[in-house]
Amino acid sequence: MIKIACVGIAVQDRIYYVDEMPKVNGKFVATDYKEIGGGPAATAAVAIAKLGAKVDFIGRVGDDGAGKVIVSELNSYGVNTSLVKVYPNARSSQSAILVDKQGERLIINYPSPDLLYDTDWLEGVDFSGYDAILADVRWPQGTEYCFKKGQELGIPTILDADITPQDITALVALSTHAAFSEPGLFKMTALNEVESALKKGSLSTDGKVYVTLGDKGCLWLEGGEKHWDKGFKVDVVDTTGAGDVFHGAFAFALANGYSTDKVVEFACAVAALKCTKAGGRAGIPTIEQVNNFLNSYQR
Structure with missing residues (x-):
């Protein structure tokens, strides 16, 4: 069985469901509320576990109540x-999330300053048994350390290249696969047109570059040529965590030896299915559900 490392941030999410996003100051009433685990790398790890692979989460939490809940929930998913x-x-990192009737969301994240950036403790981790290393950009020091280990060992490294205050160019350079969000790509390249930004982003790495486009699928460059998977149309309930799930499914497919187009198709399908249920992790499908979806969907 394949084994994947997910490196980065774990968060306790508090999700409030509203009819529409507030446009003025005031008090508003939520139609529903959920408290669940979140964070790009942590949610990607859950996706990988639900798809049936072995996965280690390498990250940091506090010894507070939120930290205990974060770890407990990850354990419950395997x-x-x-x-x-x-x-x-x-204190552990936490987020407040608003989700409207269309499934779109607004996230306010508190990255706890109590969680130190040091990586000395990672020296005790044996990376040789991993088939892939996936990392987010929220703990850049940890990502850099782990990607260098992956580079030394010839292990594929997948960067969840989302928007962050820091310059992520060095992390992109270390990755064999840099999968950008659109905002993350625009910020790093200082461009606001997808194809030109992706071409510029590709100059920062010898690896492959991708950009996720929400319900429009995923665009990537391979051999200098543009490729596009248009994604899947589903009845969207909640997009929270969809990008994180995409990256987890991407790492799973890559570690299993899928071709690039099949890696992207698989990741798009898993992310689409996740969006059909409320919550960041509740809708993550099993490998059987994904295969049934792919076999029945008319593209």
């Missing part, structure tokens, strides 16, 4: 958390 660093007397 994610190995033995490599999680728990900081004493520290």
Whole structure:
């Protein structure tokens, strides 16, 4: 069985469902509320586990109530958390999320400053047994360390290249597969047109570059040529975590030896199915559900 490492941030999400996004100051009433785990790398790890692979989450939490809940939920999905660093007397990262009737969301994240950026403790991790390493950009020091290990060992490295205050160019350079969100790509390249931005982004790495386009699928460059998977049309309930799930499914497919076009198609399908249910992780499908969906969907 393949084994994947997911490196980055784990968050406790508090999701409020509203009829529409507030446009003025005031008090508003939510139609529903959920409290679940989130974070790009952590949610990607859950997707990988639900698809049937072994997965280690390598990240940081505090020893507060939120941290305990984060770790417990990851364990409940079958994610190995033995490599999680728990900081004493520290707060864990948390997010408040608004989701409207169309499934679109607004996220306010609090990346806890109590979680130190040091990577010394990663020296005890044996990376040689992984078939792929996936990392987000929310703990750049950890991502850099792990990607360098992957580079030394010849392991594929997948970067969830989302928007962040830091310059992620160095992380893109270390990745064999840089999968950008549209905002992340525009910020790094200082361009606002997808194809030109993707071409510029490709100059930062010897690996392959991709950009996710929401319900429009995914665009990528291979051998200098543009490729596009248009994605899948589904009845959207909640897009929370869709990008994270895409990256987890991408790593799963890549580690299983899929061709690039099949990697992207598979990741788009898993992300689409996730959007059909509320919550960031509740809708993540099993491998059987994905295969049934792909076999029945008329493209």
